[in-house]
Amino acid sequence: MKQENSKQMPSQSDAGRKLQKALPHAFLLSVPQWIGVLAVFLALVLFLPSAWEAWESFDPELNYRVPYETSQDYWQYERHLKQRTQGSDIFFVGDSVVWGEYVTADATWSAFLNEQAAGEYQFVNLALNGLYPLALEGLVRHYGSDLRQGKVMLHCNLLWMSSPSADLSQSKEQVFNHPTLVPQFRVSIPSYRATLDTRLGRAIGHQWSFLAWVRHLQIQYWEQKDPYAWTLADNGKYPPAYPNSYTMPWSVVDGRLISEPERDPDRGLQSTRHKPWSEEGVGTQRFDWVPLNDSLQWQAFQRLCQLLQERGNDLIVVLGPFNQHIMTVDNRAKFKAIENEVKQWLESLLHCLQRPKLLDSSLYGDASHPLTQGYRQLAESLWNDSDFKEWLAVPK
Amino acid sequence: MLFHTWTFLIFFPIVFLGYLAFKKTSLRVPWLLAASYVFYGSWNPFYLLLIIYSTALDYWVVAWMEACGSSKSAHSSSRRWASLLQWRSPVRSLRVAAWIGRVGLLLSLGLGLMGPAGSQAVACLLGVLSLTMMFAASMQSRKAWLWVSMINNLSFLLYFKYADFFIENANQLFVRLGFNIQWPEAATLMPFGWEYLLPVGISFYTFQSMSYTLDFYFGKLPREKKFLNFATYVAFFPQLVAGPIERAASLLPQFEKAPRIRIKDITDGASLFLIGLFKKLALANYLSYYVERVYGMPDEFGGAALALATLAFAWQIYFDFSGYTDMARGIALMMGYKLMLNFNRPYLATSLGDFWSRWHISLSTWFRDYVYIPLGGNRHGAKKAYLYLGITFLLSAVWHGAAWTFIIWGLLHAVGTMATRELESQAWYHDRVPIALKRLFVFLFVSFAWIFFRAETVSDAWLIVSRIAGSAWTDPAMPLLMMGLIVSMWAYQWLQETRFRIWTEAAWFKVMGAVFMLIWLCFFSSSGGAFIYFQF
Numbered sequence: 001m002k003q004e005n006s007k008q009m010p011s012q013s014d015a016g017r018k019l020q021k022a023l024p025h026a027f028l029l030s031v032p033q034w035i036g037v038l039a040v041f042l043a044l045v046l047f048l049p050s051a052w053e054a055w056e057s058f059d060p061e062l063n064y065r066v067p068y069e070t071s072q073d074y075w076q077y078e079r080h081l082k083q084r085t086q087g088s089d090i091f092f093v094g095d096s097v098v099w100g101e102y103v104t105a106d107a108t109w110s111a112f113l114n115e116q117a118a119g120e121y122q123f124v125n126l127a128l129n130g131l132y133p134l135a136l137e138g139l140v141r142h143y144g145s146d147l148r149q150g151k152v153m154l155h156c157n158l159l160w161m162s163s164p165s166a167d168l169s170q171s172k173e174q175v176f177n178h179p180t181l182v183p184q185f186r187v188s189i190p191s192y193r194a195t196l197d198t199r200l201g202r203a204i205g206h207q208w209s210f211l212a213w214v215r216h217l218q219i220q221y222w223e224q225k226d227p228y229a230w231t232l233a234d235n236g237k238y239p240p241a242y243p244n245s246y247t248m249p250w251s252v253v254d255g256r257l258i259s260e261p262e263r264d265p266d267r268g269l270q271s272t273r274h275k276p277w278s279e280e281g282v283g284t285q286r287f288d289w290v291p292l293n294d295s296l297q298w299q300a301f302q303r304l305c306q307l308l309q310e311r312g313n314d315l316i317v318v319l320g321p322f323n324q325h326i327m328t329v330d331n332r333a334k335f336k337a338i339e340n341e342v343k344q345w346l347e348s349l350l351h352c353l354q355r356p357k358l359l360d361s362s363l364y365g366d367a368s369h370p371l372t373q374g375y376r377q378l379a380e381s382l383w384n385d386s387d388f389k390e391w392l393a394v395p396k
Numbered sequence: 397m398l399f400h401t402w403t404f405l406i407f408f409p410i411v412f413l414g415y416l417a418f419k420k421t422s423l424r425v426p427w428l429l430a431a432s433y434v435f436y437g438s439w440n441p442f443y444l445l446l447i448i449y450s451t452a453l454d455y456w457v458v459a460w461m462e463a464c465g466s467s468k469s470a471h472s473s474s475r476r477w478a479s480l481l482q483w484r485s486p487v488r489s490l491r492v493a494a495w496i497g498r499v500g501l502l503l504s505l506g507l508g509l510m511g512p513a514g515s516q517a518v519a520c521l522l523g524v525l526s527l528t529m530m531f532a533a534s535m536q537s538r539k540a541w542l543w544v545s546m547i548n549n550l551s552f553l554l555y556f557k558y559a560d561f562f563i564e565n566a567n568q569l570f571v572r573l574g575f576n577i578q579w580p581e582a583a584t585l586m587p588f589g590w591e592y593l594l595p596v597g598i599s600f601y602t603f604q605s606m607s608y609t610l611d612f613y614f615g616k617l618p619r620e621k622k623f624l625n626f627a628t629y630v631a632f633f634p635q636l637v638a639g640p641i642e643r644a645a646s647l648l649p650q651f652e653k654a655p656r657i658r659i660k661d662i663t664d665g666a667s668l669f670l671i672g673l674f675k676k677l678a679l680a681n682y683l684s685y686y687v688e689r690v691y692g693m694p695d696e697f698g699g700a701a702l703a704l705a706t707l708a709f710a711w712q713i714y715f716d717f718s719g720y721t722d723m724a725r726g727i728a729l730m731m732g733y734k735l736m737l738n739f740n741r742p743y744l745a746t747s748l749g750d751f752w753s754r755w756h757i758s759l760s761t762w763f764r765d766y767v768y769i770p771l772g773g774n775r776h777g778a779k780k781a782y783l784y785l786g787i788t789f790l791l792s793a794v795w796h797g798a799a800w801t802f803i804i805w806g807l808l809h810a811v812g813t814m815a816t817r818e819l820e821s822q823a824w825y826h827d828r829v830p831i832a833l834k835r836l837f838v839f840l841f842v843s844f845a846w847i848f849f850r851a852e853t854v855s856d857a858w859l860i861v862s863r864i865a866g867s868a869w870t871d872p873a874m875p876l877l878m879m880g881l882i883v884s885m886w887a888y889q890w891l892q893e894t895r896f897r898i899w900t901e902a903a904w905f906k907v908m909g910a911v912f913m914l915i916w917l918c919f920f921s922s923s924g925g926a927f928i929y930f931q932f
Binding site: 027030032033034036037040041044196197200210211214217229231239241242244245247249 | 663686919920
């Protein structure tokens with residue numbers, strides 16, 4: 001009777017026998033086979049990104065900046081940096097103020113400096129849109145290893161200390177740009193509530209450039225998605241259409257990188273966003289300045305300065321100019337105090353600190369971003385500064 | 397903590413290295429137990445209370461069962477009845493058990509009379525359990541002790557998995573019958589304001605623990621004297637939350653002494669882990685996106701999309717569950733423990749009976765051994781065998797969850813199994829119908845049944861069936877890549893059961909296959925996604 005039953009469903013011993021029987025036929029690798037797998041895999045991991053670099057053409061112009069759409073392509077950032085390590089290059093590192101939030105690539109601070117320098121020096125825009133000191137520190141630490149023994153200009157934007165929210169020190173969870181770049185374990189960031197697994201993944205991802213390269217492909221060719229999600233993506237309309245369903249992901253990899261649009265509707269003189277802050281009708285604001293001792297962004301900026309110096313760079317910090325016109329009068333005293341504190345610390349660390357003069361109110365697009373003419377004036381004043389010239393002249 | 401997360405990839409090497417360090421010491425099993433509790437507690441530390449309680453109770457129940465057995469011959473039936481009246485047992489350990497029962501009874505009375513609102517149900521259950529314990533101890537009844545274990549284990553399952561279903565249906569019935577009664581939601585019965593959450597994997601470890609009690613009761617295995625060994629058997633982290641549901645007779649002896657770990661165990665284990673990881677991340681998760689898109693709004697998609705989503709779900713659930721099992725077996729194997737095969741290319745089955753001998757083998761054999769055969773199996777003729785088969789499938793369906801969709805799914809499989817069994821007994825079907833056709837038929841039938849398993853509600857399921865049959869077959873927009881993957885996996889499995897299998901056993905094929913999987917995972921792995929069977 002039991003035998004009859006076992007025809008219906010196998011017994012435990014049947015299952016055990018099946019296990020024994022099934023194992024030899026399963027996809028099981030021996031020691032030499034695993035060694036082979038690891039050897040081939042490692043070779044591919046090491047070789048593929050380099051081979052890709054050779055295949056995918058990238059010849060950045062003088063005023064190249066990483067396009068807004070590809071801001072999270074850190075592999076591309078690193079690649080840009082690697083290509084720009086000539087003796088005459090001056091690296092301008094910073095957030096969207098250096099990148100040029102409201103202006104086109106040829107109207108950024110570094111672009112006007114290049115205009116002034118007329119080939120004597122080449123100022124490289126090494127900023128990314130959406131950065132802030134906590135992320136900038138991560139970017140330089142993990143993807144800026146070639147930023148050593150060079151001449152580096154670092155911009156300090158006090159906007160990031162202008163409120164607990166901007167400082168990421170408020171306990172409420174926030175969604176912010178470049179979360180992969182902030183310290184995952186070393187610093188406790190109250191606004192950052194990623195799970196342990198996410199943090200681990202991000203920390204491991206920084207150590208393995210192959211994954212950054214994979215992300216580069218996803219950003220450049222698959223609309224910032226993994227290829228699976230790309231094949232399933234809809235067109236955002238109702239009823240939805242699925243334009244990529246019948247296209248294989250690899251068929252769109254043509255080696256052409258995303259570049260800045262010819263006529264960017266969000267940037268440049270033609271853009272509706274390119275206008276003085278006062279025309280937005282927001283009026284003056286009170287900022288809830290975070291004391292520097294408590295500021296996570298300021299601490300990150302301090303670590304960044306030290307890191308750049310430890311790497312043997314000749315560092316200069318450009319402080320501001322923050323748009324003080326946007327502040328209420330009673331709020332300015334607090335700002336001045338913080339600015340002085342920043343200045344004192346930087347002076348104790350650096351040989352050269354630049355503090356450009358406050359621009360006219362109409363040359364700011366918001367609290368910290370200048371407009372085209374503002375960048376031109378900043379570049380001119382910097383170029384005409386004797387300390388700055390002296391710093392440039394010191395060979396590295 | 398999921399196997400395919402970075403956390404686990406950090407956790408496991410630590411556990412493994414510690415395990416190797418303690419392997420030949422008395423800390424080996426405690427280390428495994430601690431790792432298992434950390435693994436399980438990472439979901440919710442409160443779950444640990446439940447599993448520790450269940451483990452302790454089953455361990456002591458079997459100990460008391462053994463005590464009954466040893467004193468059976470020494471005490472006559474009349475003396476046992478007398479001891480019941482006196483509320484005392486002649487055996488010391490049973491006297492302790494009776495005292496525990498009395499304390500439990502007092503506690504239940506206290507909780508029922510003075511406890512916070514909602515604690516009455518717990519008090520009632522505790523009272524029943526305590527009384528059964530007192531009865532079992534006084535009567536020295538092995539069967540009563542078995543009841544203690546069953547009441548305890550099944551009440552937790554009933555409460556956490558089925559209470560809402562029963563209450564909802566009962567309340568609907570009360571309304572229809574015109575009674576002015578409405579039972580409160582199950583969540584309101586949680587004492588002390590605790591959150592009502594389904595403990596992950598409760599069905600798996602409960603069945604595993606129950607199998608130990610049942611096997612001891614039926615005399616199939618001796619009592620495990622070491623509590624830590626038993627606790628590790630119940631909570632062994634590779635298979636704790638989604639099986640395979642291991643039998644005590646198979647796994648407990650493996651904890652008795654340090655297993656020998658050969659290099660082959662590590663390489664085989666790593667291979668299984670890689671395959672499982674690939675199945676989950678590269679295949680199941682991808683398919684799940686399409687299935688969710690279509691099944692999420694079945695009335696917005698045509699017949700072709702619904703049919704393809706159904707086929708996609710068939711493969712999704714297979715890759716998801718068998719992927720988990722592969723990883724579980726791989727992890728255990730690296731530590732020298734052998735877990736049973738749980739899936740054996742089920743979509744190549746030629747009959748429904750064959751399908752169930754290939755799909756979730758550890759569960760189907762559990763139901764066969766503890767439900768189907770004890771009910772009578774094939775011993776009382778074909779009609780009763782089919783009745784028992786129906787009951788077994790019904791219980792198996794309910795095990796998956798309390799919903800009418802699961803019940804219909806189970807009944808469909810019961811009918812399908814009976815039908816293919818009858819067909820197989822006919823010579824024309826058995827001998828003349830090509831195997832490929834039988835496989836196709838079984839796959840299509842199983843896929844059809846999955847509609848009820850996957851749909852949110854019965855009405856959704858009917859809608860899907862009717863739209864597959866009746867609506868226009870418009871562009872399904874299933875990615876070409878997805879179709880390619882499904883066809884490739886099917887072809888690979890088919891190859892495994894033919895003489896061409898030898899191709900897939902070549903060293904170059906395996907090496908290239910593994911490299912392909914690793915690279916593919918880097919490019920294509922879709923992040924996140926818990927395993928489907930965690931909800932059961």
